[in-house]
Amino acid sequence: MVAMMSRRQLRRAAGLGGLLLLAAAVYLPAEEAAEDHTALSRTLYQQATTAQSFEQLNRVIAEVDALRGRVTNPQLVRYLTSLEAWVLHRRGEAYVKQAAEANAAGQSAMGRQLDGKAMEDFDAAVKLDPQRWKSYHHRGVCYALAGDFPRALSDFTKTIELRPEYESAWFNRGEIHYEMGAYAQAIADYDEAIRLQPQDAGFFNSRGHAYSQLRQFDKALEDYNRAVELDPGNPQRITNRGDAYRSLGHWEQAANDYRQAVNLDRRFGRAFQSAAWLMSTCPDEQFRHPQLALRAANKAVELDGAQDYIYLDTLAAAFANSGQFDKAQNVIRRAIQLAPAENAQPLRHRLALYQSGKPFRQSVDAADKRVADRAAANR
Template identity: 25%
Template sequence: MAPHVRASRVLQFGTFEVDLRAGDLRKSGARIRLQEQPFQILTMLLEKPGEVITREELQQKLWPADTFVDFDDGLNTAIKKLRDTLGDSADSPRFIETLPRRGYRFIYPVNGARAPADVQVLPMTWWRRRWAAGLLALTALLAAALLSNVGGLRDRITGRTGVGPIDSVAVLPCKNLTGDPEQDFLADGLTDVLTTHLAQVKSLIVPSVTSSMYFKGERKKLSEIARELSVEAMVEPSVQRSGDRLLVNVQLIHAQTDRHLWAKSYEVEPKNVQALLPAVAAEILEAMNVQVTPEEKSRLSRSRETTPEANEAYLRGNYHFRKGTDADRAKAHEYFEKAIEKDPNFALAYANLAVLRAHGGFFRAGAGPLEDRTQTREWAQKAVELDDTLAEPHAALAWIAMMDWNWIGAEQEFRRAIELNPNLPVARTWYAQFLSCMRRFEESLAQAEIARRLDPVSPDTSVHSAEPYLDAGRVDEAIESYRKVLELEPNYHIAHHSLARAYIEKGMYQQAIEELEKAMALGGRDSLSLGVLAHAYGKAGRRQEALKLVSELLHRPNGEHVPPWRPLAIAYSGLGDKDKAFAVLETAYERRRGALFELNSQPLYAPLRADPRFQDLVRRIGLPLSGTSPPTP
């Protein structure tokens, strides 16, 4: 066993010198910057040169049980940083040797001590006697290694990853290693922006940040996460403090083989993180051998710098936007407006504010007043004016055009949004809904399936992706999708609401009533749920209960800032009161509100469709009549 070297606090190996007491590392007299954890690992190795320092020892010393950080990732990252600093290699180590599944060993002589017996350099006389045979053997081994690509040797020499072009990748939630939970928004924002940059490449499938965030804090194996997201590779980012700067670490891993294809660390000022990420995305794409068009390269290289205050407000806005509750949507709105206040030319803030306000949420889609629609259009147009490569404002403009019954304009904007970012789930789900309104159900289902593939674990996307199946009359498939969502998220009230509408189509009125009661218990007594519940009561023959809900709709305070024409029309449809249903729909038509764009696809309006008044209203709105060709751009 090699002697311990604790007696000396200044240790030397090669051209390096370490002062354990001062925490300094120098090379040829010049001080080298090394972070705390890699330095502590180096200290443990130097104090026992030639001995194996086990992974368990390192974990107990540097990652105690109460540390909420993935140990394997943390250790691998720290060892890589240490080797990079020393100019060492895992495959041909000079200083630090890896013993698979056991630990690490320092193999270079420390303070002039003799190298351990099992790694000693052989005497020159031995080398002279055997040089010819050794050289021939080495040549043969090297040729065999290159031929079989042992340890990826051939790939490293040729600069290839060895796995061929990768066509799907997910960005895992960025790990916040700053020690400050208040910086979660920064880590989540890094995940979001990096995902957005990669998603702009048409030849690449990139699951949405919503699906990636589902695995935040999960301890699953990478291969399991990759299987759930249906991707070949994973990007693992982390961010930590380095003095008054940030250290952003990014690694690319081939999911099936758990092989690290690429890794790099970037030290930047906090205000420059946003500007750094396009270059990071470009390096990741190069490492994956992805085909990137000149137009895509141009978009990736475009600078989107802003002020630190505006960037923080924008990232906080996204953080709340993803949560999806009404309260969080309101906070997101405040933060996006604050970002614009800090930087009036911040295109991304205008874009996300437009998307946030365009749809209005599941229960208020298309229900907002005209002045809100005008404001949202202005935000989207401003975003396009500032940066015409952003997909989000085009999706917002498409939805607004749809509410304005501008069907040709809506489809043009949807197609432009998808062209700019083919991996944007909201563009796919909104376009699917548009296509259902046009009664182009096969196209609608195709878009829904793409959205589901891009956002496989998001309950919101899963529910919206099932809607076209319900519209197309494939009710059993819609029910199966809603039930799958509820298996994972039993308290997701929107899924209960959607399942209830599917049960109505199956004539399962009692089950529909039970699901709607669950939805309202979880999400509140919103007007749309009351209208659908009244519809179910009417179809079930429970007329008095239905009329009681209609009365509640007519007399309730207008807390949703919009008259309940849509819910009332749905309620009267279920009650069979066509005159009142058409009276409400005519009022909505005159005011150009009430989500009339769904008139042609919403199954709850089916009892009205045989009435000539229905066909007349559909014609005036410009929707295709059943069996006729829809307008095309």
């Protein structure tokens, strides 16, 4: 089991943080197929289509399962099996909705428990009806949220096999490839999702992140530009584009994007963090502003970065840029403690600079690495 996947990294729909769980109609047994069945089977069908509460769903599932165990007519058995799978899927979606509400209320333990119940229902649905593609997809969502990426990958692949035109399965499989570090494979999946749904800003945004990880910043910039065109009022998209501009040494365009993002949302910490980094470390002096950088860096930490090593790294750079090297050293040491081992070496290099009384100045290459790290941390 790998680390749990953040819900913000997953597609969101109808209250579910994460992978797209659209409420589009799933396969129902055709009503005409029930015409020769018993009156009870027709009654259960009607109850299944109108059930809303857990009590109603539970009762229908129990009654369908009991009837399925009594009948011998093969056609009726197939009908009831498909019906039971569908109602199990519906109950799973109801658990998913409750899990999202619990997580939004800060009840993460309850959310995990409800996600587990949803997974059990989707699992039961595909065992009863192996062609139920949306149950595979939703089970993949649950696996992803639990951090079981290999099983999530398998379920999304199965969904694509059964329903290749379902763009969300391609996108979600791309997200799992991304989380597993398979960026080229992620891009291939995002390509197909975009082909199927070219108006989704999130698809372009995620592909831009994957290109950033591969240091293909020109392509990343193209995708971030398209994401901003499709979703122009989104400060996260604009900040992503600003980071790509910065990685290419386009300082003025980066500064403009950060300014726009801050103006759109004064509570969006990453826009302040990115602006502070540019104003603290830009090799072009005209874009360095020591006092503004300090204010922006402190604002970012105040909003959401107290435990984020990149935010603390930015605050340390702002202190160093203003000549406060003792404070810079103290903050960068905290950042080193919080940083993943593979990302700590650049921070140690900056600590050595601050110990020698020198501020950090980024090169375009350094910006490249930084942007990729930020893309990975803010999906």
